[in-house]
Amino acid sequence: MVTEFLLVGFEQSSPSTRALLFALFLALYSLAMAMNGRIIFITWTDPRLNSPMYFFLGHLSFLDVCFITTTIPQMLIHLMVKNHIVSFVSCMTQMYLVFCVGVAQCILLAFMAYDHYVAICHPLSYAQIMSQQVCVRLVSTAWFFGLINGIFLEYMSFRNPFCRDNHIENFFCEAPIVITLSCGDPQFSLRVIFADAIVVLLSPMVLIVISYARILASILGRASSSGLGKTFSTCASHLTVVIFLYTSAMFSYINPRSTHGPDKDKPFSLLYTIIAPMCNPIIYSF
Secondary structure (H helix, E strand, O other), X not given: OOOEEEEOOOOOOOHHHHHHHHXXXXXXXXXXXXXXXXXXXXXXXXXXXXXXXXXHHXXXXXXXXXXXXXXXXXXXXXXXXXXXXXXXHHHHHHHHHHHHHHHHHHHHHHHHHHHHHHHHHOHHHHHHHOOHHHHHHHHHHXXXXXXXXXXXXXXXXXXXXXXXXXXXXXXXXXXXXXXXXXOOOOHHHHHHHHHHHHHHHHHHHHHHXXXXXXXXXXXXXXXXXXXXXXXXXXXXXXXXXXXXXXXXXXXXXXXXXXXXXXXXXXXXXHHHHHXXXXXXXXXXXX
């Protein structure tokens, strides 16, 4: 019976390569923490930014901080030490936090698209529709579904005992990889994870697409080039973040497992665990 896992990650790399990766990821992690922390501080303390858009942006940065903190510090430690073993409980905890924060991010991005739609298409009613109470409820909804969905996915990932190889071919406990190590047939759990990923990723995507379709129809109807440019600059940052997150998450959880492998999984895992959280504040700064 498996009681611990071995995170292979970058174990096969040479010591010099691991040292270089440590310096690189430490710099990226520090940069992501600093930039997201700055956004959180400014949006939550500056009264001039007391608007729904900055309220949501502050919470998105907070989710980014939570997301990278669940995976990157552990990876940095494993790059410097030979012991890459994690306990069963630690793996479960990490996986739950990744599920919870990831789902909350997807839902929050959909609510941010809706906020843009209301601001652009219904400016006179914007303050009434997107009141402080409504914004708090929307953020709470994102967290609630993240917490509940995380419990469900955690159960599906660890419903079977583990008696096979305990080597995880990644730098953190990623669900599809861990499930394949369980006893018996893992296909049912993988299919459930696949179906859940479709709902979690595509449902918010539908709201995002509808919101931007209506925004596009609205600004084209006004036929104002200045309005078009202003609207594009407002929405481009959000759309870029959506593409970053959804592309990497869809490859990891919706793509068939037959197309996966350590060399393919790790780049996409890095994309949504550290690159996207680091790029989000940079993207929103323009």
